[in-house]
Amino acid sequence: MLQKKLLEMTVKLDKSINFDITYPVVIVGGGAAGLTAALATRDEGVEVLVLERDNEPKGTTSMSQGNIAGAGTKSQKGFGIDDSGEIFAKDIINLTKGETDHSLAKFFANESGKTIDWLVEKHGIPLELDLDWGAKLGHSKPRIHCTPSKTGIELMTLLTNACSHSGVDILTNAHVTELFINDKKAIIGLKYKRPDGSTENVGCNSLIIATSGFGANREMIKKFIPEMANAIYHGHEGNDGAGINWGIELGAATKDMTSFQGLGALSEPSRILIHYNTILRGGVILNTEGKRFTDESKDISGMGRKVSSQPNGFVWFIFDEKIHNFSKKYEEHKDAIESGTIKKANSPEDLSDITKIPLYNLNKTLEDLNKIQSGSMKDPFGRIFDPGLLLNGPPWFTTKCVGALFHTQGGLVINECGEVIREDGTKLPNLYAAGGTARSISGPSDWGYIPAAGLFTATTQGRIAGKNAGKKNKIK
Secondary structure (H helix, E strand, C coil), X not given: CCCCCCCCCEEEECCCCCCCEEEEEEEECCCHHHXXXXXXXXXXXXXXXXXCCCCCCCCHHHHCCCCEECCCCHHHHHCCCCCCHHHHHHHHHHHCCCCCCHHHHHHHHHHHHHHHHHHHHCCCCCCEECCCCCCCCCCCCCCEEECCCCCHXXXXXXXXXXXXXXXXXXXXXCEXXXXXXXXXXXXXXXXXXXXXXXXXXXXXXXXXXXXXXCCCCXXXXXXXXXXXXXXXXXXXXXCCCHHHHHHHHCCECEECCCCEEEEEEEECCCCCECCCHHHHCCCEEEECCCCCXXXXXXXXXXXXXXXXXXXXXXXXXXXXXXXHHHHHHCHHHHHHHHHCCCEEECCHHHHHHHHCCCHHHHHHHHHHHHHHHHCCCCCCCCCCCCHHHCCCCCCEEEEEEEEEEEEECCEECECCCCEEEECCCCEEEEEEECHHHECCCCCCCHHHCCCCHHHHHHHHHHHHHHHHHXXXXXXX
């Protein structure tokens, strides 16, 4: 269904405008999707310009753990993991309860491993399978890849360096404010604004929009995801829906605008993202009454809503010393330790004092956990604890966490070439979209988000859009 635009952007019909400079391909947005698209365009031997509104390319990727899901990669094969795009697609379709585009889910899943291998072999991005995640949270095979430091900041640095080596032109502090079209609704160029208020016009033959989603646009959140209207937003402030609204103004179709990735592991007040392996390796989540309220090992994205709905709107992550020491390999865990976010409790009394959870309730929950893990009591939420990863304390380690919205998953409808599609199924003449600007594969809600889907779709859609835009603009 075509959505009414909710951000005041401008698309102008102008047949006589003069451009200061013209590129075959222009990309708006210098996050993972935009930079991956730029690399693919340059691989086709075509000049490309990336326009980034910030003073350096970062985006939501830099706030993430930098994880990319991919199936059938050489890294997986090196670890003896037998995976394929077909298996990945089945996982996506199962997790979304079938409420995603099956054809696109299969296509992007089949392209995911190729994207990771291409980034590694062609552009020197040191991505490797991270076995810590295992086959969990909707993935039937270990397929989450990351760079050595396991951070989005490192991934963005590596992508930016790869772009420099490939001859990609990146212009920062360039906030695109207007698109120019001809009478056939083909985009002929755009206007960007500099911090000093000056503007310049750039012409293009093809445009790739990679401006991410609309998490920072409160009006759009109220309209499409009202249950998260008052939630903490832990994404990039530039995710204002601009690219989606340009597409809408040009007649593009949108889909799954109610879909998003939530977070239930945002520490308070430091706002450091606590690595979820603190839970997957045996930790538990208690509300302020000292009660568990869900199977913590399922639906990682849906935890954002669940945590926010608890009494007082926050929870406590509780894990043991073994988990704490294991997690020190993660940069965010190191940051949480350094900031004092993670507290140590040498007894239940200490834990009660730190969390303000009534000691009776806390002891009851800990006793029940012992029974569940020993097999004498069934978990009321159906969680199956790994026998090799049983919680064992004191000492305990704990941190206060809140729920949050990380990024939206709905957007412009695209085809297998990354081209933006109208409501009637026809293509807009020369417009492509990737990443948060494009519809993802997560279905209509937060429960359909499979871990590392954000960067899986960003990089895969970016590669496909850049490759096809490049091919279209090759000099014969």
